[in-house]
Amino acid sequence: MRQILRYAAVAVLLFSSISKAQTLGPLTVEKIMRDPKTWIGTSPSDISWSEDSKTIYFNWNPDKNAADSLYGFDLTSKKISKIAPAIRKTLPGKSDVFNKQKTQRLYEKNGDIYLISTTDYKIRQLTNTVERESNPAFSGDDQRVVFIRGMNLFSIAPDNGLLSQLTDFKSGTKKADSKPEGHKKFLKDDQLAMFEVLKERKEKKDAGKKITDAEKAAYPKEIYLGEKNVSSQQISPDGQFITYRLTQPNKSAKSTIVPNYVTESGFTEDIDARTKVGAPASQSEFWVYNIKKDTTLKVAVKNIPGIGDKPDYLKDYPKLDSAWKKDKERDVIINGPFWSDNSKNAVVVVRSLDGKDRWIMALDPETATLKLLDRQRDEAWIGGPGIGGYPMSSGEIGFIDDNNIYFQSEETGYSHLYSLDVVSGKKTALTNGTFEVQNVVLSKNKKSFYLITNEVHPGEQHFYKMSATGGPRTRITQQTGAHEVTLSPDETKLAVRSSQSNVPWELFVMDNPDAHTKSINSEQVTRSTSPEFLSYPWRKAKVVTIKATDGQDIYARVYEPKKSNGKAVIFVHGAGYLQNAHKWWSQYFREYMFNNMLVDKGYTVLDLDYRASSGYGRDWRTGIYRFMGGKDLTDNTDGAKWLVKNYGINPKKIGIYGGSYGGFITLMGLFTTPDIFAAGAALRPVTDWAAYNHPYTANILNEPQSDSLAYRKSSPIYHAAGLKNHLLMCHGMVDVNVHYQDVVRLSQRLIELGKNNWELASYPMEDHAFVEASSWTDEYKRILKLFEEKL
Missing domain, CATH: 2.40.10 (Thrombin, subunit H)
Structure with a gap:
């Protein structure tokens, strides 16, 4: 069980005087795209505790070195010290593996x-x-x-x-015992029949071997894997059963190659990368080894309720729909098992490879059979906080006591915490409401849960304590924002990483008010940001809601200039399933600073948590199913119309930019709604979803060979003819996530369409996430130039 709970909070940093030499002055791209550790400062990260709960350890870099170092804060002396390498080697590693x-x-x-x-x-x-x-x-x-x-x-x-x-x-297969055949067998049998001494010696040798074998220690059963791989090896607490997964790799799945042009050798070097969506998947089996009986049994999945259920989307493909066999077994992966301490109960999490089912099932290791405890079905895909969006994810699950498990489910449309009696099958909702439980930790005594929820506001995350049986929650954090919290080993203290929307993360320590004290006062441990950074009045964007075309509320951040120039820019966050319209320091800090610079120039900037963003429940999460560039794009175009109506923005002077998924939305905006956006910068964008990876894409669009309609609607390359206004594309050439090939193919498409209002900037030494300050600077100077000239 992880002890780190992630959420964000308010941290107030007051510096009374800053010298002119350390003043940032007017923002420029060159200033804000510098190496952040050299002028902003480095926030503490990777928080942990000493075993005695008296020292907090964290990575930090106040000296602007090439890399972070380990520091410690002593709660007794209140002093921070750098941990010497010799001492660091002796510190225990992290884990939550305890004896009873x-x-x-x-x-x-x-x-x-x-x-x-x-x-x-x-x-x-x-x-x-x-x-x-x-x-x-x-x-056990x-x-x-x-x-x-x-x-x-x-x-x-x-x-x-x-x-x-x-x-x-x-590995491999067992070699068969070599027994003589044909004339060799005849000669051996004839020799033993003819010579009495040979026969007597053989009988003595065989008898001696039986005695020796009987005296040998009992070794485990030899299990030959052939070409399969073994994983998830685990022994039951009573030592009677070993469970394991066997996986057969699919050798026909072709991997992609990313050429690396600028290398030490002077030669182009190939980087082996991922497969593409729809590639043949590996097949897995789940086995139980009964040690006492020295037998192995494969866990059968054919009787899992709904194992053969046909996905709804096949209705759009009559041939595929009619070809679906009633007795078809969908491919699944079994995760676990999770054992009760008394070894009487074992639970596994079964996930379908098509992403549409999660079964929580009781495992009988004696018979290797499964019994249904809970099923969650989603015609889009299973996901959400504490659930996980991929087949190899078990989600948040464990035993509260020998009979009751806890887990999370989106059964109500929001991820909530449940308990379930594995004997009686009774399920109990421990939390409920129109909010998400975003993290769960069971206390060491298993009497309480520590939770993070966003029930106060979707843009805030707070820390609660609740009885393991449910009921009222005690809110521990009070200030606006979110926090990342690490419980001390004795659970009496909280190490809290906190920030504001305009102040980077700092480390605080506070008492756990439900332990030895009722105090909720916190003490600031680190001060990381530089005077130069603090000299600029970084804005707290206003968090607002915008009514979408379909009546839904879109949460967004709006940056308001003191004097508007009548122009606006919409920033689109990446990842799709990510939240950015919140009240804590954004991971998009460079874009945040760039947005501040745009506002200084008179632009109004909008940053939306469009459809598929995290933090808003199942329906919002799956709003892009089978149509990326649908509701996620209309949410952004609705935002553009909202700016025109509420801020007096000239509708012909709205720009859009973003990276990765944000780059994809930018392309779809310019290609399919060309009258909304006058200019756009698509950074490292997906241009064809059939070229992206399988785990992410197949959840949302199914597989291209079975749902081609979804890929045609969702891939910008099919809509490139709609480009009317100005497009800038920027892409790293060694991007192993969204491959450079994507933007090259789109470039060729634009050439063949005769488009001349676009440009491509390539970065030979950058991956998906840029590293070099020179690359960031070049990219954002181009974006600024685009908006200044075309808006």
Whole structure:
């Protein structure tokens, strides 16, 4: 269970005097696109606690070095100190793997397994090998430590150091015993029949082998994998069963290649990249090894309720619809199992590869059979906070006690927390309402949940405590915004990373008010931002709601100039499923600063959480199903009309820009709604969804070979003929996410269409996320030039 809870909050930084030499002055692209650590400062990150709950560790870089270093804040002395490399090597690694009494904790560090006492904090190294050991766990009786080495499970007894191998997985196939055939068999049989001494010696040898074999220790069953890969090896708490997944890679799935032109060698070097959506998927099986019976059983999936359900979208394809077989078994992946402490109950999470089903099921390891506990079906795709959007995700799930599990579901349209009795099947909603539970941690004593929800406002995230049986929630954070919180090991303190929409993240510490004190006062630990950065009055954008064409409320941030020039720019965030119209420091900090610069020049800037953005529930999340560039685009065009109506913007002077998904929306805006946007900058954009990766794209558009209509509607390259106004495209040439090939293909399409109102800027040494300040500067100077000249 992760102990880090993410959300955002208010941090107030007051600096009384800033020298003129440190003043930022009027914003320019050259100033704001500098290396941020050299002039903004570096926020603390990767927060953790010492085992005794007296020191907070974090990565930080107040000295503007090439990379961050580890620092520690001592709660007793109230001092921050840099942790020396020699000391850093001795610090325990992170994990939440405890024995039942919570007196010992396991962790992996540098490929070896360690055990630390939570009472005297002494550390014992249990392994010291060249080969990596991983995934340490306590056995059910806490007497052994189980871990993975290579393909196999091992256990070690800390008391005496006895190392035992629990599985014997082997690649390839077992060689058949060599028995003589034909004339060789005749000669052997004839020799044994003819010579009595040969016969007696063979009988003695065979008898000796039986005795030797009987005296040997019981080794695990040899399990040959053929060409399959093994993963998810796990032993039950009672040590009776081992579960594992076998995966057959699909060798026909073709990977893409990204050429790298600027290299140390002077030669073009190929980067092996991902497959494209619709590529043949790997097949997986889930197995149970019964140690006592020395047998293996494959878990059957044919009886899973709804395993053969046909997706609704096939109605648009009569041939595919009629070809669907009633007894078809959709491909699934089984995740888990999750065991009760008494070994009596095991639960697995089964996900369909088409993304439309998640089953939570009880596993009977004795018979390798499944029983349904909960099914969530979504004709779009399963996803949301605590649920996960991909087949390999188990989501948030665990045992509260030996009979009750907790998990999250979007059953109501919003991700909420539920408990379920695996014996009786009774399900209980622990939270409900028109908000999302965005993170969950069960306390160590399993009596309480720590939650993060956005029930106060979609643009705020707050930290709560609630009984494990549900009921009222105690709100711990009070200030506007959001927080990232790390609980101390004794759960009496909170390390809080906080920010405002115009102030970068800082570290605070506060008492957990439900532990030893009712105080909710927080103490600021770090001050990271530079005087130069603080000298500029960075704006708090106004968070507003805009009524969409279909009546839905779109949350947005609007940046208002003191004196409008009648022009506006819409910034479109990336990722699709991401939130940016909120009240904390944005990950798009460069774009935030660029928007401030545009406002200084008189532009009004709008930043919307369009359809498919996170934080607003299932219907908003899946609003782009089978049509990307549909409601997500109309939300932005509705925003443009709102600007005209409410801010007096000239409708012929509206620009749009964004990266990745934002670049895609920019293209779709210029191609399909050309009268709305006079100019647009599409950065690292997807131009054809059939060229993107499978996990993300297949959820939203299904597969191109089965839902070609969705890809035709959603891919800008098919709409390029609609370009009327001015387009700038910028793309890194070693982008292994959205490949440079995307923008090259679109360029050729625009050439063949005779379009001459576009340009392409290529960045030979940049991946999807730019690194070099020179690249950022060049890109945003081009964007500014586009808006200044074309709006």
